[in-house]
Amino acid sequence: MLSRVRSLPHFHRDLRVVALVAPRRAVTPRTLGVLRSLTARIKGADPDIHVLEPGVAVRFFRPRTSAGDAPRPALLWIHGGGYVFGRAAQDDALCQRFADRLGVVVASVDYRLSPEYSYPIPVEDCLHAYRWLVNREEVDPSRIVIGGASAGGGLAAALAFAIRDSDLTEPVFQLLVYPMLDDRTVSGPEHMRMWDGECNRFGWASFLGDADASIAAPGRRTDLAGLPPAWIGVGSNDLFACEDREYADRLVEAGVPCEFHSVSGAFHGFDSVSSRSGVAREFFDEQCAAVSKILKA
Template sequence: MPGANKSSDFHPDLRRIARLTPKQVVTPVTLPVIRLVTRKMWRRVPKDVEALTLPSGVGVRLYRPTGVTGTGPALLWIHGGGYVIGHPGQDDELCRRYARTLGATVVSVDYRLAPEHAYPVALEDCYAALTWLARLPSVDPRRIAIGGASAGGGLAAALALLARDRGDIALAAQLLVYPMLDDRTVGRDEPDNPGLRLWNRTSNKFGWSAYLGDADPEVAVPARRTDLSGLPPAWMGVGTLDLFHDEDLAYAERLTAAGVPCEVEVVKGAFHGFDGIAPKAVVSQAFFNSQCALLRRFLTPAAA
């Protein structure tokens, strides 16, 4: 529903934190500093998390569910950061929650970042992690979901397309949390909504330019792909004060039109990354529970 997002009224649970949240974080100037701080912040690996380097050279963090035996479901998680920043450690607690709530093995990918590593490097890193995950003895390869937030959600959407096209792994579901899906959003004429937080049009232009490099957008950008048929069932969630609101709903409509089941969760008055900024807020908890409800549905084995 392009053009539907005009109000800048924050959700009651988010009004206070919104006043303290910047409208923009990532620029070419701040990029080196953010990366340095991020790496230092998440350098230490918690005792309950396994940090591994795969044969492909890709780093991952592994979160195992407690009290679960035999083979079970799995989730490949892809962190956000506009394709240019981010670290799997930023989502340690979130991935623990997925593992605990779903009884699933969760793997978070430390994919290589743009602009040093433009498309398709990050996507291939995620695919390498996915194929490794599918071979784990504790994982049922028929019950694997993929998911991510922001740029991670964009990579998850691209990974779903890649997995479909290569035909090696049949995914059970895709979790698209306010995903960064369409580079054409940077060309819109209207001014930024004053309610935007963390990621605005200037950040978006920088992120897409860095990620795409010399790649063909018709191939590299999920929203530009013409054939969305045969993809796994999807969950799409986004706030009305998110720069990606319109592009996300447009992609959800196209998934549905292509015959892909797609559950859409629109949070009125929520800005980009709200659930990470205020994870204990009631609105954030409901957002997470909605994701888990869909994952349970598609990761639960069919009755014999």
């Protein structure tokens, strides 16, 4: 076992054991039903649940050490799953950690999945949740962060465009965790795990349907000016490593402050499948530091 672990020098030392068993391809049309069945069994925590419309709900978390009733900052969090599987309950523990660490309320969105509901429906579901959050009495609408992981990060990026082009109060920050941004990405680092080009083709084809990819895929958008500041984090062994870096560079070129954080030797979803590892804790700390900095500015 030790020799096999040592034979994986391209992975972060904290992730080499997990890399031995982590699949390169987590979802295909054949496995989608199984993955959905497994995620449907996730019970999660016991937060307040608000149904916004059939198929769309928000799981609401408060800091467990909160003091006072004054409106506080908020994080709208969007779960991942390649646009085709997953549910908000899978991130309950993470959302409570954000709430406790940052002293914010967190609204985690259950949006409708593709291919049954293709673009723009998932983005509209997240926009509905954002409107709901802005109008909560316990929320300071001038200090709302939007964020998500993987497909959730892609939806958060798409949501930023939708809010910018509306009359809604704009978020102060985008927290984009290895976001899924560009349907054109079909190849990446040699040592990928969890999500590869075939997964990406399937996820994007399901999400896009008949939509215009130049509008639906944030990585294809050319009008990045006026978006909220952003933090983008991704592993060097992630399929999205290049597209995320390019998007960060383009945000900066458009005058949007963006901090890019690369985790050497990390693969897609590493902080989920190895949440107790040192590298995962450091990755979470980086996210919290970025959000804290913007909320205290």
